[in-house]
Amino acid sequence: QQPVQSPQAVILREGEDAVINCSSSKALYSVHWYRQKHGEAPVFLMILLKGGEQKGHEKISASFNEKKQQSSLYLTASQLSYSGTYFCGTPRAYNFNKFYFGSGTKLNVKP
Amino acid sequence: SQTIHQWPATLVQPVGSPLSLECTVEGTSNPNLYWYRQAAGRGLQLLFYSVGIGQISSEVPQNLSASRPQDRQFILSSKKLLLSDSGFYLCAWRETSGRTNTGELFFGEGSRLTVL
Numbered sequence: 372q373q374p375v376q377s378p379q380a381v382i383l384r385e386g387e388d389a390v391i392n393c394s395s396s397k398a399l400y401s402v403h404w405y406r407q408k409h410g411e412a413p414v415f416l417m418i419l420l421k422g423g424e425q426k427g428h429e430k431i432s433a434s435f436n437e438k439k440q441q442s443s444l445y446l447t448a449s450q451l452s453y454s455g456t457y458f459c460g461t462p463r464a465y466n467f468n469k470f471y472f473g474s475g476t477k478l479n480v481k482p
Numbered sequence: 483s484q485t486i487h488q489w490p491a492t493l494v495q496p497v498g499s500p501l502s503l504e505c506t507v508e509g510t511s512n513p514n515l516y517w518y519r520q521a522a523g524r525g526l527q528l529l530f531y532s533v534g535i536g537q538i539s540s541e542v543p544q545n546l547s548a549s550r551p552q553d554r555q556f557i558l559s560s561k562k563l564l565l566s567d568s569g570f571y572l573c574a575w576r577e578t579s580g581r582t583n584t585g586e587l588f589f590g591e592g593s594r595l596t597v598l
Contacts, residue, residue, distance in 0.1 A: 373525075403586060412572055412589035413526070458526060460587070468514055468533050469541075470576070470587060472526040 376473035393459030484509035488590030501560040505573030
């Protein structure tokens with residue numbers, strides 16, 4: 372039921388790029404991406420609804436593959452402020468009221 | 483605008499004691515409400531969700547319970563806390579989805595529970 376995220380953790384230097392993946396064995400109806408700073412609540416980044424969709428948010432963008440079984444979050448030219456834990460989330464098929472998150476990817480951007 | 487409040491922000495409780503966490507939402511009506519738990523360094527585990535007053539769906543068998551006595555109030559309770567109940571509890575709301583699934587989740591500030 373829960374999507375699978377990889378990698379579990381990433382350490383970057385400022386200016387480097389990172390990719391976080393979120394996958395499922397079954398087609399996802401939509402994928403949400405959230406970022407959680409240490410000790411804080413998660414904050415919504417973006418949602419992808421359609422297969423093949425790509426969406427950007429400043430230097431953070433995401434894609435949703437054609438089969439809607441995988442989404443990737445791209446962080447380019449990372450900044451210190453990008454540090455945190457990134458979660459993908461998805462409503463359950465046939466019951467959109469249920470909402471599950473992946474296990475999270477901890478991103479640490481160093482100077 | 484919509485807001486969500488959660489309290490208390492932090493609490494330390496002995497094993498076997500009761501628990502009550504409260505969450506209220508303002509500026510919207512008939513939202514979906516959620517309780518998630520996050521153990522230290524871990525992901526977000528869905529505990530309960532509610533689509534309306536008095537309607538509670540439980541995801542994981544445990545010694546916790548939830549109630550929704552009013553449209554925009556969601557309460558998480560326990561009669562006897564366990565050590566394993568420690569964690570960061572997050573309340574969230576979402577526009578009523580029905581046949582749609584585009585609504586993002588908005589989270590409260592969280593309640594950090596330590597059971598000793």
